Structure formats: structure tokens, C-alpha cells
Amino acid sequence: MGETGADVQHSRSAVVADSDEDRLAGTTAALSSAGFDIFPAADSASIASRITQHSPDVVVAESSLAHGLHNPGAPVLLLLSAQESVDLAEMESWRVADYIISPVRDGELIHRVETLIGRAKERARSRGEIEALRESLRNVSSAIRETNDPQLIADHVVRGFGEALGVDHVWFATFRDERVPSIRAQWNAANVPLLPAKLGDSENIITETANKLWAEADVLAVTDHREDPDSEIAKALREWSCELTPVSTVLLPVGEGASAMGIILLSTVQERHDWTRPEIALMQHVAGNVAHGLIQGHLISAQQRVLHQLRQLDKAKTEFLATVNHELRTPLTSITAYLDMIQDGSGGPVPEGIGKMLDVIARNSNRLRKLIEDMLTVSMQDASNLDLKPVDIAKLLQVVVATLRPLAESRHVSLSFTEATEDIEVTADEAKLEQVFTNIVANAIKFTPEGGRVGITSTVSAAEDGGLAALVKVADNGLGIPEHDLPHIFTRFYRASNATSAAVPGSGLGLAIAHDIISRHMGRLLLDSTLGSGTTVSVELPVGGP
Secondary structure (H helix, E strand, C coil): CCCCHHHHCCCEEEEEECCCHHHHHHHHHHHHHCCEEEEEECCHHHHHHHHHHHCCCEEEEEHHHHCCCCCCCCCEEEEECCCCCCCHHHHHHCCEEEEEECCCCHHHHHHHHHHHHHHHHHHHHHHHHHHHHHHHHHHHHHHHHCCCCHHHHHHHHHHHHHHHHCCCEEEEEECCCCCCCCCEEEEECCCCCCCCCCCHHHHHHHHHHHHHHHHCCCCEEECCHHHCCCCHHHHHHHHHHCCCCCCEEEEEEEEECCEEEEEEEEEECCCCCCCCHHHHHHHHHHHHHHHHHHHHHHHHHHHHHHHHHHHHHHHHHHHHHHHHHHHHHHHHHHHHHHHHHHHCCCCCCCCHHHHHHHHHHHHHHHHHHHHHHHHHHHHHCCCCCCCEEEEEHHHHHHHHHHHHHHHHHHCCCEEEEECCCCCCEEEEEHHHHHHHHHHHHHHHHHCCCCCCEEEEEEEEEECCCCCEEEEEEEEECCCCCCHHHHHHCCCCCCCCHHHHHCCCCCCCCHHHHHHHHHHHCCCEEEEEEECCCEEEEEEEEECCCC
16 A cells, blocks of 8 residues: 555654643644654753754744753744743743643634644745845846946846746846946846836836935835826836736836936846745845946946057147157258258358358257157157167267266366276166166266366166166265155156256256167166255166166
């Protein structure tokens, strides 16, 4: 003979704890007849042992033994005598779910026990559903935090809400708000038509509802629109969604600060949905993440647009400077060529007075040529590559000194170079390094008065990273630089205030170019200056290469 359905059902169990032997026997008999496996206990020690060993579905205990219960893991039915008073707060601390006063009728006992077990199972089922929902929405929040794309954030939230809550529609939209871009996203269950993309004539009422809800930190949850079909929001939703009539709806505001900036709509069109407090609380938490993600993404997008515009402007600047340089160099080359021919006497003897005028023209032509070259260097600085090779520092500085000695002599400035005792070699772009030291030494000569001196030294020193560095110092006893100008001295086109007031010619590009080049060689350019006493510029380059 086969087993019946009742035979294979899970057997229910109960721990019965009572020091009254007669009542213990009666309770045990009543529960056994109802199909319970009974584990009796007559004292506090044995009740705890029975619960731990058997994990019962229910505990039935007299009040004196219930005092020892701590989180038994099953509902507790308390047995009281007719004379005992009930302290509900104390019962709560014992995990007591219900009580019954003896003498107990068997039918009432069975009814109370089965009710407690049913409630416990329902609570466990509900906790499981909420935990599953919490995990699903936690994944939605995680996906939102992993992107700065506003549309992708919206897609994550509608799909995540729809799949986690089992609704028919999830629709998301932002309002006209400078904090966020205009976004629309929706998710629909299988075989459910799409909702309209825009709110249309219903936008005002839905926006007002969202702002009111946001101000009150609340949501609008309607379990069944059929119970109040003429409410303002029900009409607005029907007008908006056309032939699709929602049954249950949640309007969830998405906001930041004083006002809502969007709304999430969840709805069912076939079955009603009883919205629970845990569901709404979890949805509000995710909506907060959505608001933060949208604002953050919008700001990042705006920054990226600004960065793109700056790059375009920088490119236009570079192209403009290159074009201007070309257009300036072409006529200047012709001017200087004819000037050289006139000074050489190719056109006949030049009177003394005219010769002095031509010398002035030649000097200013050279200044203009140098300015054009510096501007071209600045325009190409970021795009040009370094042509690296071994460079002997002493030989390079000797070339710079030989080139600039005529300038120093014309200004009656002493120019000296003291070589290091050992050979110093760095890996660098020789042409650019020569340009650096030419700019620095020329600056020193220019800002040193007649009778002054400019000294160049080279040594090997310890670098900041513990390695060896080539250290070149260019020291003068010239004008010096005011302290308030020092933080800006490497800025392109910036000139010290005393240089401007003393009408010393210059473009403010020499040190800026030098600083850029040295930085690209992984070196350092330092400046120490005292107003009226002179300036020392130090160049530090890693020995062996950058």
C-alpha cells in the first residue's frame, strides 16, 4: 500500500515545557493527536537542550520556564494559570508570540499553535522575499555607481526595478532641469505595449505631484486605481498612457536639494500589487543613488565638453601661431637680407649717419627674429618630440659661452665658465638643451648692468631620488627679481615688474620655454633671486638620461 500525501508531509514538532506533570501530559497528548512530534521538558535546563537539539516548529512553555528562553528560533506559546498577570513588554523580551490561560481546551490549543506556526512561516517567507529584493536592488545601485553615463543609469534603474518587483511597466523621465540632461527610459514585461515616450498634457500634474512628494520625502503608492478611478493622478495617468489603464502604481520622485528633477513610475496593468514599506524604502534608497549618479554624470559630461573645447582652442592657437610665424618670417627674411647687402656696401657707400640708423634697424630685426623663434617654439612645444642622445655638458656650455660672449662684451659684462672636475654626460635633446642655456645666459647678461659679471658652473650633485644629477648654475649680480614676481616667473609672456619699468626688452618667453624643456627631460629648473643683488638659475638634469 503506497504512502498518502499526508504521510510524506514534513512532520511538525513541538517542545513542551511544563513543571506540572498533569498539564504536561495533557498538552503532549493534544499535540500528538494533531500529528506533532513532541519533545517534553520539565525544567529550564532541559528546555534549552531540547530546542537546540530538535529545532522545533513551536515551543509551548509555562511562564516560570519561559524566563530562560533567549532567541529560541521558533514561536513561543506561553501557558498561564488563571491567577497570573501578563506583562506584555516582558513577554516580548522572552520572544513570546502568544499566551493561553489554563485550563486549556484541546481544540483551542491546536488552533493557537497552528496559527503561530503559520505566522512564523509567513514572516520567514516575507523576510526571504525582502532579502531577495534588497540583493537585487543592491545590484542596481552597484551598476549605477559604476557608470557616469546618464542614459545608462536610467536604463539600469528601469530594468532593475522591473525585474526585481515583477511589475508590468517601469518608466523614468527627468524634468526640464539644468542639473541633469533630458532623459527617457522604460522597461516593459513581455507582451506589454510600450508607454508613450513623453508626458504630453499630463506633464504639469505629474511634475507638481513629484515636487510635492519630494518636499514631503514621500512616494505615491496606489494599490488599486479601480477603487478611485476619478482621482487627479489616475486621470492624468490614463490620459497619458492612452488605452493602457494601470491597476497599481508607484510614483517615486528623484531629486536633490529643494526640488525633484525627475520621476520613476512603476505600474501593473493586469494584477494589483500590494506595495510594502520595505519595497518602498528600498526603491527610495535606489532613487537617491540615481539622483547622485545623474548629477555626477552630468557634471562629468560638462567637464568633458569643456575639455574638448579647450583642446580645440589650443589646437587653433597652435595653428594660428604657426601661421603668424610663417607670415612674419617671410617678409623679415627679405628685410634682413637687403639690410645685410646695404651694410656690406652692395648698393654703394653708406654715410656714417645712415650706418648708425641701419645698426638700430639690424638690432631690432634680430630682436623680432628672436621673438618669432620663441613664439614658434611655444606653439610647437607640446607636439614636438625629443631627439635624445648623449650630450657632454661642458662642450655644450662652451658653445653657449662662445655664442654669447660678443653680447656680453658689447654690454661690458664679464662672462665666465668654470667646468666640473669630472666629465658630465646626460641623455638629452642637444638642440633644445642649447636653447635652454642660451635663454638663461642671455637673460642674465641682459639684466646685468655694465661692469657686472655672469658666472656659469657645472658640477655633479645628488638628485632628489637618490641618484646623480648634472647641476648647472648661472649666477649674475644684476637687477634681481621682486619677491612677488617669483611664483609667476616661468609663466609664458610674464615679465618681472622691475624689468617692465626699466624698459628692458623681452617677450617673457625665454624662461618659460626653458622650464618646459627641462621638465620634459625629467629635470628641475630652480631660481633664487634677491632684488638689487642678482639672480641664480639652477638647472638639474639626471646623469645618464631622463
